[in-house]
Amino acid sequence: MKLVFATNNKHKLQEVRDIVGNRVEVLSLSDIGCCDDIPETADTLQGNALIKARHICGKYGLDCFADDTGLEVEALGGAPGVYSARYAGEECDSEANMRKLLENLTGKSNRNAQFRTVIALIIDGKEMLFDGIVKGTIATEKKGDSGFGYDPIFIPEGHTESFAQMSGEMKNSMSHRFRATQQLGDYLKENYG
Numbered sequence: 458m459k460l461v462f463a464t465n466n467k468h469k470l471q472e473v474r475d476i477v478g479n480r481v482e483v484l485s486l487s488d489i490g491c492c493d494d495i496p497e498t499a500d501t502l503q504g505n506a507l508i509k510a511r512h513i514c515g516k517y518g519l520d521c522f523a524d525d526t527g528l529e530v531e532a533l534g535g536a537p538g539v540y541s542a543r544y545a546g547e548e549c550d551s552e553a554n555m556r557k558l559l560e561n562l563t564g565k566s567n568r569n570a571q572f573r574t575v576i577a578l579i580i581d582g583k584e585m586l587f588d589g590i591v592k593g594t595i596a597t598e599k600k601g602d603s604g605f606g607y608d609p610i611f612i613p614e615g616h617t618e619s620f621a622q623m624s625g626e627m628k629n630s631m632s633h634r635f636r637a638t639q640q641l642g643d644y645l646k647e648n649y650g
């Protein structure tokens with residue numbers, strides 16, 4: 458079976474291919490000649506994942522899936538959430554996003570947070586959603602320099618190191634994306650294996 462993953466991110470593609478194995482051929486957007494800049498205009502992660510998957514399914518008639526990820530901070534009512542990539546503004550980078558988050562948490566004792574990845578799958582017109590969560594806390598300052606995004610300020614539950622202080626293998630074995638992808642893999646195995 459063939460499935461389009463609505464991304465060109467090589468790390469995400471490799472992670473998904475490792476999890477779903479040989480049963481499924483996972484194609485990227487460039488594999489199907491899609492250069493569209495799909496607007497992510499929804500106000501939820503589910504909404505954005507569905508927009509991307511529906512775009513591919515509608516335009517190319519192919520079975521596909523898409524993901525969207527956000528960092529949800531309890532004391533900020535779930536922000537930055539779906540706006541994680543552009544928390545400090547459209548043109549901002551991870552440094553500015555982390556700075557804004559740390560500023561907004563100044564003086565707050567509740568530093569609970571979670572990363573959430575939602576995957577929307579469309580096969581034969583049927584839509585399915587998978588949710589992967591890793592709980593943790595927001596550190597008071599940046600620690601480590603591996604990874605990307607908010608990794609230097611996120612400490613996963615049960616650990617003292619931030620994601621950016623861990624090896625890539627260690628982070629990936631517990632990450633939100635890994636957990637959502639595993640669910641997708643289990644579903645495909647059960648229903649199409």
Ligand code: IMP
Nearest residue numbers: 524525526527528541542605606607608
């Ligand atoms: P995307 O949906 O995978 O593009 O993720 C949206 C945004 O969430 C990214 O731009 C990052 O700021 C943040 N993010 C997603 N995954 C991670 C992660 O594993 N570590 C740190 N930040 C992440």
